[in-house]
Amino acid sequence: MTSRGLLEKDFEQIDEFLHRAVTITLNIQKEHGKLLKDFNKDLVNNKEIEELKADVEKFASSFDMPGFKMSEMNSSETPHHHIHTTTHNLISSAFYGGGAAWEKQVRHSSTPRRVNGLSVLVTGAAGFVGSHCSMALKKRGDGILGIDNFNSYYDPSLKRGRQKLLAQHEIFIVEGDINDAELLAKLFDIVPFTHVLHLAAQAGVRYAMKNPLSYVQSNIAGFVNLLETVKLANPQPAIVWASSSSVYGLNTNVPFSENHCTDQPASLYAATKKAGEEIAHTYNHIYGLSLTALRFFTVYGPWGRPDMAYFFFTKAMVQGKPINVYVTQDNKEVARDFTYIDDIVKGCLGALDTAEKSTGSGGKKKGPAQLRVYNLGNTSPVSVNKLVTILESLLNVKAKKNVIKMPRNGDVPFTHANVTLAKRDFGYKPTTDLSSGLRKFVKWYVSYYGIQSKELDSSKDHSQD
Ligand SMILES: NC(=O)c1ccc[n+]([C@@H]2O[C@H](COP(=O)([O-])OP(=O)(O)OC[C@H]3O[C@@H](n4cnc5c(N)ncnc54)[C@H](O)[C@@H]3O)[C@@H](O)[C@H]2O)c1
Numbered sequence: 274m275t276s277r278g279l280l281e282k283d284f285e286q287i288d289e290f291l292h293r294a295v296t297i298t299l300n301i302q303k304e305h306g307k308l309l310k311d312f313n314k315d316l317v318n319n320k321e322i323e324e325l326k327a328d329v330e331k332f333a334s335s336f337d338m339p340g341f342k343m344s345e346m347n348s349s350e351t352p353h354h355h356i357h358t359t360t361h362n363l364i365s366s367a368f369y370g371g372g373a374a375w376e377k378q379v380r381h382s383s384t385p386r387r388v389n390g391l392s393v394l395v396t397g398a399a400g401f402v403g404s405h406c407s408m409a410l411k412k413r414g415d416g417i418l419g420i421d422n423f424n425s426y427y428d429p430s431l432k433r434g435r436q437k438l439l440a441q442h443e444i445f446i447v448e449g450d451i452n453d454a455e456l457l458a459k460l461f462d463i464v465p466f467t468h469v470l471h472l473a474a475q476a477g478v479r480y481a482m483k484n485p486l487s488y489v490q491s492n493i494a495g496f497v498n499l500l501e502t503v504k505l506a507n508p509q510p511a512i513v514w515a516s517s518s519s520v521y522g523l524n525t526n527v528p529f530s531e532n533h534c535t536d537q538p539a540s541l542y543a544a545t546k547k548a549g550e551e552i553a554h555t556y557n558h559i560y561g562l563s564l565t566a567l568r569f570f571t572v573y574g575p576w577g578r579p580d581m582a583y584f585f586f587t588k589a590m591v592q593g594k595p596i597n598v599y600v601t602q603d604n605k606e607v608a609r610d611f612t613y614i615d616d617i618v619k620g621c622l623g624a625l626d627t628a629e630k631s632t633g634s635g636g637k638k639k640g641p642a643q644l645r646v647y648n649l650g651n652t653s654p655v656s657v658n659k660l661v662t663i664l665e666s667l668l669n670v671k672a673k674k675n676v677i678k679m680p681r682n683g684d685v686p687f688t689h690a691n692v693t694l695a696k697r698d699f700g701y702k703p704t705t706d707l708s709s710g711l712r713k714f715v716k717w718y719v720s721y722y723g724i725q726s727k728e729l730d731s732s733k734d735h736s737q738d
Contacts (some may be wrong), residue, residue, distance in 0.1 A: 274591070277363040290329055291372050297321045298352045376463055379418055382445035383464045387414030391625060394466045394510070395419045396499065397473030398446045401578045402515065402569070402617060404435035406470055409618045411442050412627075418464060419446035420456075421473065426480065426487070427579045431536065434721075435576055458501040465505070469623050471499060471514035471594035474546075474659030477580050478519060478683040481541035492545035496552060503561040509631035511643070513562035513624045517651065518552055518688050519543035528691040531568075531646050540683025550646065557644040561633030565624045565643070574614030574710060574716030583611070583660060586720055590670045598657055599679035601686045606656040610688045612649065613705035613713075620649040623699030650690020651703045656705060661707050667715045 349577065383392050393410055397403040398419025407417045419439065423432050436446050449456045451473050460466075464514045475484075475491040496514070503510060523537040538544040553564040573583050591598045599607045629643040661672050679686065695701035718724070 285447055285708065286332060287372070290325065290332075293321075293325050293687040295485050297325065305707065316572035333643060335722075344545065347439075350669055374533060379447065379460065379463050380653065382443060383416040383418040383466065385414060385416040390415045392464060393466045393468045393470050393474065393625065394464070395470045396451055397421055397471075398439065398444070399423055399432035399436050399465055400472055400476075400572075401435075401576060402572060402614070402621070403470075403472040404439060404573075404576060405614050405618050406472070406621045407439055407444050408442060409622060410470075413622075417444050418460065418466075419444060420449055420451065420460070421446050422450040423448060426475065428479070431576070431579065438576075449467045452490065452498050454498055454502060457499065458505075461502055465475070465508055465512045467508070468510050468628065469499070469503060469512045469514075470621060470625060471496070471512055474515065474579065476542070478540045478542045480580070482682055485541050486712055488541050488545045491515075492542075493548055493552070495516045495606075495708070496549050500552070500556045500560075500562065501510040503631075504562060504633065505636050507634050509562060509633050511565070511625075511628035511631055512553075513565045513567065513621065513628055514549070514553070516566040516568045516646070517543065517546040518568050518648070518690065519685070520568060521549065521688070522548045522685065527687065528652065528689040529648060529650075530691045531648060531694055539548040539685050554644060557642055560636060560642060561638035561642040563629050563630055563631040563643040565628055565645040565647070567620060567624055568609040568646065568648045568650075568690075569617055570612045570688055572612050572614055572617050574714050576721075577614070577714060582657065583664070583714065584718075586661060586664055586672070587668065587715065590664060590668055590672050592722055593670075593673075593674055595673040597675045598661060599684070600676055602678055604678075605686065606658055607684075608643045608656045608687050609660075610650040610654045611660070611707050612651040612690075612703060615706075616701075616705055617650065620647070620695060620699075620701045623695070627699045645698075647695040647698070647701075648690040648692050649695060649701065650688070651705075651707075652690055652692055653706070654687060655707050660707065660711075663711050666716070667712055707717050 351584050383394070384391055390413075391410065393415055394406050395403050395410075395417055396419075398407050398417070398531065399421035400404075403421070407419055409415050419436075421432065421436075423429050423436075439446060447456070447460065451457065473491060473495065474489045475481075476525065481488050500512075503512060519540060520535040520538060520543055521533060521544055522535065522539045524535070526533050535547055535550075538547055550566050553562075553566055556562045557564050571581075573581065577584050579585060579588070586596050601607060624645075624647065632638060632640040632642045661674065665672055692701055692703070
């Protein structure tokens, strides 16, 4: 094999390869409208891909191409294996928007800008909690790379809006699924992440009755896929991930403490989060991964989720439409430990900062690693009726309430967090009450959706008809 550097025409050739890779993958997608797992299968058996690989290999064998890292190969790897892997990576990075420019963005975004800064992979970064955490980490000088599949469980334009905001702060979100092992492996090839903040999930309790498999796919299969990648990474990062207060399910022992029983989930969502906690135990036990589960309690705030009551109540009230307010089967008020997003963000950062290193490497455990579970709540439950009263006063609108019995759809009547552990271990102390937090949410809502005060006034008139 001769050795030579890259010339201008070589870059043109690489561009041509990338273009072919993108065209092939887009054609497969167009033809089949595929799910990712089938799509990967098609990539493996595709004739055009095979031809492309052969062309790339021929091209690469003429010189020592930096991207192929020939000099870093260890003796157990054949050049062919390496070229093959890199070819595959080339194709997958082409698919993900790829090539050198894409890798540069990945590196730039995940590089810390302070001494001893963290380099964090944030899954679900275009989501509500993920976007807030990414911004907070970035502000203090940590490097962040996001990944999100921008699914349409709720209005994806909101996710795009968050993405735009993060991009303004030089945070890059890779568009991809946590079930895509190849993509994850590639990201870990490029970046030695110190931490993973895993927030990607199929959220929402009621939607589980409509689309149960989406919960299994993201919250169980996706989580396992992520852990499989992380266990092989060198260095192995520490993982902080979102469980949920819903794991307390039918537990009536309040306030909820981490040592309470969590084996009576009331929804499939809760069951997948509980499964996640058990899976975390396994990966900690076998592979020495440092894992911290955070059980969030009803998080709300600006850039929040449209599928949550405070959000869709606001929307309906602004439009003068009625809202359903649930009571329990025995006519008791439903209450939630509503937790403001900034408090949750502080909890997430506290958990990241106190996470010990994973102990394994190359998929082998070297010693015991940290395994933690914390509640992150507000410690003061508020009834849904009270939530509506606060919104009424902030929006200056009288709500049209239908009071109905809570259907058996997975919701629980009451949540209340005991946060003693999080306070002890990383000084977690929620400071925002529901009125102050909702004021900030409404301010954002009105500005984001361009609601004129006239509209609010007219909906008020309407509601008094
Ligand atoms: N918001 C809350 O009140 C609350 C309460 C308890 C737990 N949680 C948990 O906190 C985490 C963040 O919640 P959120 O409120 O920000 O939800 P969110 O839906 O706004 O954010 C999740 C993000 O993950 C992405 N995603 C989903 N599946 C994916 C996949 N397979 N691959 C890549 N990306 C994927 C979605 O597109 C979304 O942007 C979730 O794990 C959720 O279950 C949230």
